[in-house]
Amino acid sequence: MSWALDKQVAGGGFREVDDLSQATTRESVGELVRAGFPESGAGLVANYTGQLWALRERIATGDLVVLPMTNSGQIAMGRVTGGYEYRSDPDPDRRHGRPVKWLRTDVPRTAIKQDLLYTLGAFLTICEVSRNDGAWRMTQVLATGHDPGARPAHAKNAAKLADDVPQAGDVVADEPVVVDVERYARDRITSAVIQQYAGHKLEHLVAAVLGAEGFTCMVTKASGDGGVDVFAGRGPFGLDSPRLVVQVKSDASPVGVDVVQKLQGALGSHSADQALLVAWGGLNGNARAQLINQHFRIRVWDADDLIDAVCRNYLRLPDEIRAELPLKQVWVLVEEEGP
Numbered sequence: 001m002s003w004a005l006d007k008q009v010a011g012g013g014f015r016e017v018d019d020l021s022q023a024t025t026r027e028s029v030g031e032l033v034r035a036g037f038p039e040s041g042a043g044l045v046a047n048y049t050g051q052l053w054a055l056r057e058r059i060a061t062g063d064l065v066v067l068p069m070t071n072s073g074q075i076a077m078g079r080v081t082g083g084y085e086y087r088s089d090p091d092p093d094r095r096h097g098r099p100v101k102w103l104r105t106d107v108p109r110t111a112i113k114q115d116l117l118y119t120l121g122a123f124l125t126i127c128e129v130s131r132n133d134g135a136w137r138m139t140q141v142l143a144t145g146h147d148p149g150a151r152p153a154h155a156k157n158a159a160k161l162a163d164d165v166p167q168a169g170d171v172v173a174d175e176p177v178v179v180d181v182e183r184y185a186r187d188r189i190t191s192a193v194i195q196q197y198a199g200h201k202l203e204h205l206v207a208a209v210l211g212a213e214g215f216t217c218m219v220t221k222a223s224g225d226g227g228v229d230v231f232a233g234r235g236p237f238g239l240d241s242p243r244l245v246v247q248v249k250s251d252a253s254p255v256g257v258d259v260v261q262k263l264q265g266a267l268g269s270h271s272a273d274q275a276l277l278v279a280w281g282g283l284n285g286n287a288r289a290q291l292i293n294q295h296f297r298i299r300v301w302d303a304d305d306l307i308d309a310v311c312r313n314y315l316r317l318p319d320e321i322r323a324e325l326p327l328k329q330v331w332v333l334v335e336e337e338g339p
Helices: 002-007 026-036 042-058 113-124 131-144 152-159 181-196 201-212 257-269 283-291 304-314 321-322
Strands: 008-011 064-068 074-080 096-108 217-218 230-234 240-251 274-279 298-301
Touching: 002 096, 002 240, 026 042, 064 131, 074 131, 096 131, 113 131, 113 181, 131 240, 152 304, 181 201, 181 283, 201 230, 201 240, 201 274, 201 304, 240 257, 257 274, 257 283, 257 298, 298 304
Parallel strands: 240 274, 274 298
Antiparallel strands: 008 096, 064 074, 074 096, 217 230, 230 240
16 A cells, blocks of 8 residues: 555556556456456456456546555545556556555545445445445545535435445446455444544543553543543552553544644653553644654554454443443454455
8 A cells, every 4th residue: 555655556456467558448458357367257357357447447537546545544545647557567466557646645534424434445446436425525525534425415325324335246336346344344333433432422432441451540521631531550549650641532533733742741741651642533644743753652542443442352341331332253254365
């Protein structure tokens, strides 16, 4: 993913398929795919043909590209600036692409409503985001940082949330969707957590998680907290080291440098050993830069980090929280990649 951002490109993969520059029809792309995968079935060939035809021809200069970042949980967004390119990059997994100007690389998944996340989190392929007014909504996310939801003319489809989960054989951009079960489940849990614990209540969830990890916690009052939402420490009274000051921000947007500076001040004024910033929407670039030299003093949890902490401590959380957030562990067989 970082390669795509560094090189200002979208695409990649399909090392077995030769240069598509002269393949001006879907059928000719299909011939190259069949040549690259001679022992594969018709379904795989059709799937790969559809993806590469979209990359080669259907995507237009100026189109918006959305790239879910699997390593960070954030989303990059940019505009296509040119036609298909077959690159001479030494890595054969990175030869098919389109040049892109990346405009935002830090959009948190929490800024996007659940129904659209079903599409963004469900595909492992090149496909078109068209469900529930998705194309217009992503332009709004790029412009404002927030997903406004489907416009009234599209609200009928958006309201059918439970029926809109991509299934095997579902079609987006003429191709079957491959469901990323782990990401889909994570997005469902994330949505449930913020609906149940929005605002000040998220501080109590964070305190419960820290309590499950062995800290004694005190949640401060909703106002006049001096930049600290939770005090946490070891020992029966929470006075032993490591002593933490915790700031919790439940907004979907990334927090800025002012929040980090306030937490740094609280770390010193309360003689704490360490600080934890729980930023549901992550950090913006300036805030990340402010923390470059604070690795051993300040830790940041975004939404994914908090969900990880909830899951690993779930059986030790208070009964009332497990009742509000009923989860079940499920084991899924990991399918091998490739044809």
